[in-house]
Structure formats: structure tokens, C-alpha cells
Amino acid sequence: MERETMTEAEEFLAVARAAKDATTVLAPLPRAPKDAALHAIADALVAATGEIVTANAADVERARRNGTSESMIDRLRLDAGRVEKIAAAVRQVADLPDPIGEVVRGSTLPNGLELRQVRVPLGVIGIIYEGRPNVTVDAAVLCLKSGNAVLLRGSSSAHSSNTVLVRIMQEALEGTEVPAGAVQLVPGVTRESVKHLLRARGLVDVLIPRGGASLIKSVVEESAVPVIETGVGNCHVYVDVDADVDMALKILINAKAQRPSVCNAAETFLVHADIADAFVPKALAALKDVGVTVHGDERIRSYGADVEPATEDDFTVEYVSLDIAAAVVDSLDEAVAHIRRYGSAHTDAIVTRSQAAARRFVATVDSAAVAVNASTRFTDGGEFGFGAEIGISTQKLHARGPMGLPELTSTKWIYTGDGHVRL
Amino acid sequence: MERETMTEAEEFLAVARAAKDATTVLAPLPRAPKDAALHAIADALVAATGEIVTANAADVERARRNGTSESMIDRLRLDAGRVEKIAAAVRQVADLPDPIGEVVRGSTLPNGLELRQVRVPLGVIGIIYEGRPNVTVDAAVLCLKSGNAVLLRGSSSAHSSNTVLVRIMQEALEGTEVPAGAVQLVPGVTRESVKHLLRARGLVDVLIPRGGASLIKSVVEESAVPVIETGVGNCHVYVDVDADVDMALKILINAKAQRPSVCNAAETFLVHADIADAFVPKALAALKDVGVTVHGDERIRSYGADVEPATEDDFTVEYVSLDIAAAVVDSLDEAVAHIRRYGSAHTDAIVTRSQAAARRFVATVDSAAVAVNASTRFTDGGEFGFGAEIGISTQKLHARGPMGLPELTSTKWIYTGDGHVRL
Numbered sequence: 013m014e015r016e017t018m019t020e021a022e023e024f025l026a027v028a029r030a031a032k033d034a035t036t037v038l039a040p041l042p043r044a045p046k047d048a049a050l051h052a053i054a055d056a057l058v059a060a061t062g063e064i065v066t067a068n069a070a071d072v073e074r075a076r077r078n079g080t081s082e083s084m085i086d087r088l089r090l091d092a093g094r095v096e097k098i099a100a101a102v103r104q105v106a107d108l109p110d111p112i113g114e115v116v117r118g119s120t121l122p123n124g125l126e127l128r129q130v131r132v133p134l135g136v137i138g139i140i141y142e143g144r145p146n147v148t149v150d151a152a153v154l155c156l157k158s159g160n161a162v163l164l165r166g167s168s169s170a171h172s173s174n175t176v177l178v179r180i181m182q183e184a185l186e187g188t189e190v191p192a193g194a195v196q197l198v199p200g201v202t203r204e205s206v207k208h209l210l211r212a213r214g215l216v217d218v219l220i221p222r223g224g225a226s227l228i229k230s231v232v233e234e235s236a237v238p239v240i241e242t243g244v245g246n247c248h249v250y251v252d253v254d255a256d257v258d259m260a261l262k263i264l265i266n267a268k269a270q271r272p273s274v275c276n277a278a279e280t281f282l283v284h285a286d287i288a289d290a291f292v293p294k295a296l297a298a299l300k301d302v303g304v305t306v307h308g309d310e311r312i313r314s315y316g317a318d319v320e321p322a323t324e325d326d327f328t329v330e331y332v333s334l335d336i337a338a339a340v341v342d343s344l345d346e347a348v349a350h351i352r353r354y355g356s357a358h359t360d361a362i363v364t365r366s367q368a369a370a371r372r373f374v375a376t377v378d379s380a381a382v383a384v385n386a387s388t389r390f391t392d393g394g395e396f397g398f399g400a401e402i403g404i405s406t407q408k409l410h411a412r413g414p415m416g417l418p419e420l421t422s423t424k425w426i427y428t429g430d431g432h433v434r435l
Numbered sequence: 436m437e438r439e440t441m442t443e444a445e446e447f448l449a450v451a452r453a454a455k456d457a458t459t460v461l462a463p464l465p466r467a468p469k470d471a472a473l474h475a476i477a478d479a480l481v482a483a484t485g486e487i488v489t490a491n492a493a494d495v496e497r498a499r500r501n502g503t504s505e506s507m508i509d510r511l512r513l514d515a516g517r518v519e520k521i522a523a524a525v526r527q528v529a530d531l532p533d534p535i536g537e538v539v540r541g542s543t544l545p546n547g548l549e550l551r552q553v554r555v556p557l558g559v560i561g562i563i564y565e566g567r568p569n570v571t572v573d574a575a576v577l578c579l580k581s582g583n584a585v586l587l588r589g590s591s592s593a594h595s596s597n598t599v600l601v602r603i604m605q606e607a608l609e610g611t612e613v614p615a616g617a618v619q620l621v622p623g624v625t626r627e628s629v630k631h632l633l634r635a636r637g638l639v640d641v642l643i644p645r646g647g648a649s650l651i652k653s654v655v656e657e658s659a660v661p662v663i664e665t666g667v668g669n670c671h672v673y674v675d676v677d678a679d680v681d682m683a684l685k686i687l688i689n690a691k692a693q694r695p696s697v698c699n700a701a702e703t704f705l706v707h708a709d710i711a712d713a714f715v716p717k718a719l720a721a722l723k724d725v726g727v728t729v730h731g732d733e734r735i736r737s738y739g740a741d742v743e744p745a746t747e748d749d750f751t752v753e754y755v756s757l758d759i760a761a762a763v764v765d766s767l768d769e770a771v772a773h774i775r776r777y778g779s780a781h782t783d784a785i786v787t788r789s790q791a792a793a794r795r796f797v798a799t800v801d802s803a804a805v806a807v808n809a810s811t812r813f814t815d816g817g818e819f820g821f822g823a824e825i826g827i828s829t830q831k832l833h834a835r836g837p838m839g840l841p842e843l844t845s846t847k848w849i850y851t852g853d854g855h856v857r858l
């Protein structure tokens with residue numbers, strides 16, 4: 013079949029099958045050839061810097077014509093320095109330990125069967141992501157390092173950049189033991205083209221959507237392929253009656269304002285009623301100093317004239333901006349109930365001197381991460397020492413919290429006998 | 436709202452919310468009160484033997500009127516001895532270690548933050564299962580032991596039994612620290628009533644369908660709730676050129692005929708061409724002796740007049756009967772390609788004296804379990820030493836192979852500092 017005459021669905025099937033075929037060679041590879049392939053990719057990216065920057069300039073120009081915000085354009089833009097950084101990140105992934113082949117459990121059964129559970133690749137991973145071309149390379153090499161083929165579906169805004177980046181990675185793999193087919197760009201730039209991925213059960217083993225809440229929700233609801241939900245963070249800081257007020261202020265300001273655009277930034281703070289007089293006026297002043305608008309319930313508003321009234325939406329939304337919702341609660345349990353009701357089960361923090369309060373908060377908050385006397389901003393693969401991160405799972409199945417290389421694997425049971433049969 | 440005026444959808448929401456509410460009390464419970472609750476259930480079941488057997492008799496009578504097969508009726512039937520066995524199994528689960536609270540990983544980060552990843556319950560688990568009332572109790576207590584609430588959706592054929600069993604378990608929980616709402620029967624007996632479960636995202640954390648392939652497929656395709664796929668087993672025995680023929684015969688007969696109705700029974704055998712003359716005639720005779728019908732490709736049929744011709748369907752189907760498909764292959768890689776194409780990624784076995792062949796088979800067969808010189812029948816939570824099993828996962832996400840108590844859990848990251856903020 014000529015490429016020109018293929019429909020988008022046929023093109024998708026062709027690349028998905030190529031990825032699946034690549035897994036038969038890639039999955040059993042030990043570490044050395046995978047690391048060599050990653051270094052080949054890093055070298056090829058640096059060598060092709062001019063071509064990458066030119067392709068990226070077309071994306072940037074189109075984004076500018078479309079009136080895209082400067083902050084979005086900044087995430088989209090590549091220059092020689094950024095290409096060098098992407099290549100350096102690839103070499104860092106090569107330096108990480110290979111999760112594949114790890115013996116997770118093992119024993120000799122009473123009948124003499126030798127049993128072991130060994131870490132293996134998932135197979136083909138589909139990544140649906142935002143307009144950041146560095147993710148194209150980051151995600152691809154994390155998948156390759158963990159023995160997986162990858163289907164990349166980036167934002168249409170980065171399509172020129174992604175097309176060139178994927179071609180350079182494929183060409184770099186030609187000279188290695190990793191099949192070039194293991195890295196694939198999903199054809200098409202329309203929202204419809206994402207649907208091919210969602211229906212590819214049997215060809216794709218897992219989908220990881222990143223980016224906006226509405227995209228993630230639609231993937232989760234429509235996909236026949238198993239999904240790992242990532243990234244939406246409506247994180248809370250609860251200031252307990254036994255909190256150290258200065259510590260609470262420091263943590264609240266850091267959690268909200270140190271980098272408000274990320275998923276582990278705080279979006280709501282809750283204060284115990286009995287410490288509200290001591291804490292809230294100072295918190296409102298400190299938040300105002302760093303440019304944060306507070307959306308408070310009636311009790312919070314009684315402490316400050318410039319507090320906006322909070323609606324249900326304010327407690328639900330992930331602002332990702334210099335805004336924060338706030339409420340006074342009468343007990344720790346009321347704080348936990350608020351978090352269970354409005355939170356996104358990403359990261360929630362308590363500030364308290366009380367062991368009993370910390371213990372109860374940790375036990376009853378049902379989130380991927382719970383912080384005690386620390387900023388929510390630490391929920392991060394880099395901070396946790398993973399060396400790399402593909403996203404932060406907010407679901408309970410398979411992986412929860414920051415996902416590094418081991419979270420991109422499954423396991424296989426192997427048992428060896430000498431003619432063992434069931435009696 | 437009066438119960439009589441509720442629609443089935445409203446009734447479903449009421450029980451699902453009751454289960455979710457129960458998790459706030461159940462999830463943080465330590466082992467002792469959970470074990471006490473399991474013993475209370477075991478005692479209550481034995482005490483209510485008469486009532487259980489009477490309710491079950493109504494199911495059996497209805498099944499008989501509907502012309503259900505005797506083997507299905509046998510799986511449905513309860514008598515005093517079987518109730519005692521169910522209660523004994525509950526006490527065994529109480530004796531198993533509690534997976535909750537296990538510290539899976541942990542470290543002190545360079546900045547002094549104390550980080551640990553702790554095993555926690557999944558939350559609310561929905562189980563969709565076949566007409567075996569013992570599963571109602573088995574599944575419920577495995578969920579409770581692992582800190583989860585459970586929504587039980589058994590076969591309509593066991594509805595009278597299941598209704599009584601669930602009521603007895605709920606009543607038994609009334610006197611314990613485990614909330615009675617943690618065990619719920621999904622209202623309704625129609626196929627439509629299953630759909631409420633599939634749509635209950637946010638209320639139900641995971642669905643585990645057991646039973647027939649078509650039910651599992653429809654759950655997987657339609658569910659908005661994450662699913663763990665279980666149980667379909669199209670298992671293979673590959674007899675390598677370097678096989679010990681007597682060992683291969685013993686393993687093949689055991690894998691096929693020791694208990695043909697289970698998912699880890701073999702459904703196809705593959706033979707290397709260079710050992711076919713030595714192996715196939717003996718295999719056909721031995722299979723005939725135990726009443727197995729062979730469905731072979733042309734090369735297999737050249738060894739026996741009573742071999743049925745195999746179609747594509749024969750290589751795809753899970754017979755769950757005294758039938759087996761068979762084919763001759765020209766290489767180990769051709770055997771692996773056959774298994775990848777037709778298999779269900781449950782369990783596949785190789786019989787060989789060759790280390791190299793075993794190593795290549797294990798590395799390239801992409802199944803939940805791979806057996807070397809052993810029957811496929813060992814893929815089982817009991818055989819693996821798990822003490823109990825909720826099913827056998829044939830998917831790669833979250834759990835793969837036999838699922839015991841740890842597979843019914845998630846994890847939570849906890850980090851503790853003394854005012855730590857990101858710099």
C-alpha cells in the first residue's frame with residue numbers, strides 16, 4: 013500500500029504494529045545495548061541541532077500567529093542550549109540502573125520448583141502530552157531504557173519539532189541493537205487522531221496522558237487501553253491547631269508560590285479555628301507580599317478586606333496560578349473530610365507539632381503523597397531520588413505518585429522444575 | 436427516599452456510597468480488629484448453616500428447572516460440609532499476614548526529609564463473578580483483610596445464596612470494628628445491573644471480573660473504572676527438540692487432563708519437527724488413554740487417523756474440556772511466534788534439556804507465567820504460597836499472574852520534615 017493512499021487509521025495501525033514488532037527484539041535486551049542506543053540518540057540530537065531549531069522555529073512562528081501566550085511559547089521553544097540540555101538528560105537516563113531483570117520475589121517451593129518473579133517491560137506505551145518538545149525525547153528514552161516501545165502523541169502545536177526529533181531518534185537507532193521501530197510518532201494532529209490510540213487494545217499496553225485535566229478525563233473515560241492517570245494536583249496545606257506558625261507560613265508560601273504552574277503546588281489552605289487568629293492575618297499578608305490572591309470562606313474573609321469570596325469551584329479547581337482557596341475548619345477530621353471531598357488525591361500536607369495529629373492525618377488522607385511539616389512541592393521523581401520521572405500518578409492501580417523507570421515495567425513469573433506435575 | 440421507590444441505579448449508588456463511606460473507618464484499621472471480624476464471619480456462617488443451605492436449595496432448584504448442567508449445579512450447591520469448608524477458608528485468611536502498612540521502600544533524602552512508601556488499601560473493589568457462592572465469602576474476606584470494601588456482583592443463578600451470605604456477613608460485622616457497610620451485594624440480577632458498576636468511577640477503585648471470556652471482554656471494553664483482567668487461559672506446552680520425551684509426556688498429560696476445567700490447564704501443544712516422530716505417536720496414544728480429543732494441523736494428523744483437523748479457532752479457543760489443539764513447528768522461535776499470536780498470555784511451558792532453549796523461551800514468551808520442565812498447572816496462588824488467591828491476572832498493569840492479598844493494595848508516599856521547603 014502506498015503511503016499517500018493510507019487513511020489516518022491505517023497509518024496508525026502501521027506504526028502501532030511496527031512498535032509492537034520492535035518489542036520482540038527490544039524487551040529481552042540487557043542494559044549495555046540499551047545504554048549504547050541512548051548515547052547514540054544524545055549524540056545525534058546534538059549533531060542535528062540546526063535542523064531541530066529550524067523545525068521548532070516553524071512551530072513557534074505558528075504559535076505566535078495563533079496568539080499563543082508567551083509562557084506557552086517559552087515551553088515550546090528550542091535553541092542550541094536547550095537541545096544540549098535534552099541530550100544531557102538522555103545521557104543521565106543511560107546512567108540510571110536498568111529495572112528490567114530485577115528479581116522482585118523468589119523462593120524454592122516445598123515441591124522443589126524454583127519460582128521467581130522478574131521485572132519485564134510493559135510492551136508498547138502510548139504517551140499523550142502537552143506542547144513541550146523536550147518531553148518527546150524524555151519520554152522516548154525512559155521507555156527505551158525500560159525496554160518498552162513508545163507511541164508519542166504530542167501537542168499539534170509542536171508537530172514540526174516532534175516530527176524532526178522522532179526521525180532523528182529513529183535514524184540514531186539504526187546503528188544500534190534497539191530497533192528503530194521502537195520509537196514512533198502517532199500520525200495526525202487532530203483530536204480525532206488521539207482516538208486511534210484509545211482503541212488500540214492488544215497493540216498498546218498502557219496509555220499515559222499528561223497535561224490538562226479535560227484531556228486526561230476524556231482519555232480515562234474513552235480508552236479501552238489501560239490508562240495511568242497523571243498530574244492533576246489540587247494540593248492542600250492544613251495548618252493544625254498545634255502548628256508552629258512560622259513554619260506553617262514558610263511551608264504555605266513555598267507550596268503556593270515557589271512555582272505555581274506545577275501540579276505539586278498548593279491550591280487550598282485549611283486552618284484550624286483555634287489557631288486562625290494567630291495564623292490567618294500573617295498568612296494573608298505574606299501571600300499578598302508574593303502576589304497571591306486569596307479566595308476564602310466567610311471565616312477567612314473576616315480577617316481581610318481583599319479576600320475574594322470562595323465558591324465551590326474555588327475549592328475544586330487546580331488554579332496553576334497565583335491564586336489560592338482557603339477555609340477555616342473546626343477539627344483535623346473536618347480538614348480531612350474537605351480534602352477527601354475536593355482534593356485530587358495528589359499531595360496534601362499537615363503542619364503540626366503533634367505526633368497524634370500527624371499520625372491521624374497520614375492515616376486518613378487518601379492521597380498519593382502525604383507531607384508532614386514539609387512543602388507539597390517535594391512530590392517529584394527528582395526529589396525522591398528516582399533520577400527521572402515520566403509523570404505523577406494520581407490513581408491507585410499499578411503506580412501511585414511520581415513514576416520512574418520501575419513504574420514503566422510489569423513482572424513475569426518463571427518456574428523451573430525437572431518434570432514437575434500437579435498431584 | 437423509601438426503598439420501594441428507588442430505581443436500580445439509585446439502589447446501586449446507595450450501596451456503593453455505603454461501601455466508600457466504610458473505607459474511611461476500615462482502611463486505617465490494624466490487623467487485630469480485621470482478623471477478629473473475619474473470625475466473627477466464620478462463626479456466623481457456621482451458625483447459620485441451615486438458613487444458607489435452604490436459600491441455596493432454591494438456587495439449585497431454579498437451576499435444575501432451567502436445565503443447567505450437573506457440573507454447573509455442583510459448583511452452585513452448598514451443604515453443611517461445604518459451609519464448614521467456607522468458614523475454614525475464612526479463618527485461614529485471618530491467619531495470613533496483613534499486607535497493609537508494609538513499608539515497601541524508604542530512605543532519608545539528602546535534605547533530611549524522611550521518605551517512605553507504605554502499602555495501603557485500594558479502597559472499594561468490585562468483583563464480578565460466576566455462579567459459585569463460595570466466591571461470595573472468599574472474595575469478601577480477602578478484600579476485608581486487605582482493608583478494602585467490596586461490591587459483590589455474583590451470577591444471578593446464585594442470587595438467593597448470595598443474598599443470605601452477604602446479610603450474614605454484614606450482621607456478623609455489626610459487633611466488630613469493621614463497618615458492616617464494607618460488604619455489599621450489587622442490587623439487581625440483570626446484565627444491565629452490571630453496568631452500574633462499570634460507570635462508578637470515583638466510587639469504585641477497581642473492578643475484577645472473573646469467569647467467562649465474553650463477560651471479561653465486555654467489562655474491559657465498557658468500564659470507566661480501572662479493571663484487572665483475569666482468568667482466560669489458552670496455555671501452551673512446547674516440546675523442544677532437546678526434550679526428554681517421557682518428561683514431556685508426563686507434563687503434557689498433567690497440564691491437559693489433571694483438571695481440564697481450570698484456566699491453567701493446557702489447550703495447545705507444539706512439537707519441534709525434529710522430535711515429532713519420537714514424541715507425537717506416544718502423545719496421541721497417551722492423550723487418547725485419558726479421553727482427550729486432539730485437534731491437529733496437517734503434520735500432527737499424519738501421525739494419527741483420529742486426530743481432528745485444527746482450524747484457526749482451535750488454536751485460539753480456551754476449550755476448558757478434554758480437547759487439545761496441536762501443531763508441529765520448525766523451531767523454538769516459531770513456537771514462540773505461535774504462542775504470541777494465539778495465546779492469552781497466561782502460562783506457557785517448555786520441555787527441554789537445553790539451557791539455551793529454556794533461556795530463550797523464558798526471555799521471549801510474553802506471558803504472566805513461563806514454566807520450564809513443569810506443568811502449566813502450577814500457576815496458582817496456593818501453589819505459589821500466597822495462602823489465598825482472588826484470581827489470575829493476564830494483564831500487565833498493576834498485577835500479573837496469581838493475585839494474593841498484596842495485589843489488592845496500593846501504596847502511599849509519606850514524607851516528614853521539620854519545615855522543609857523547595858529551594
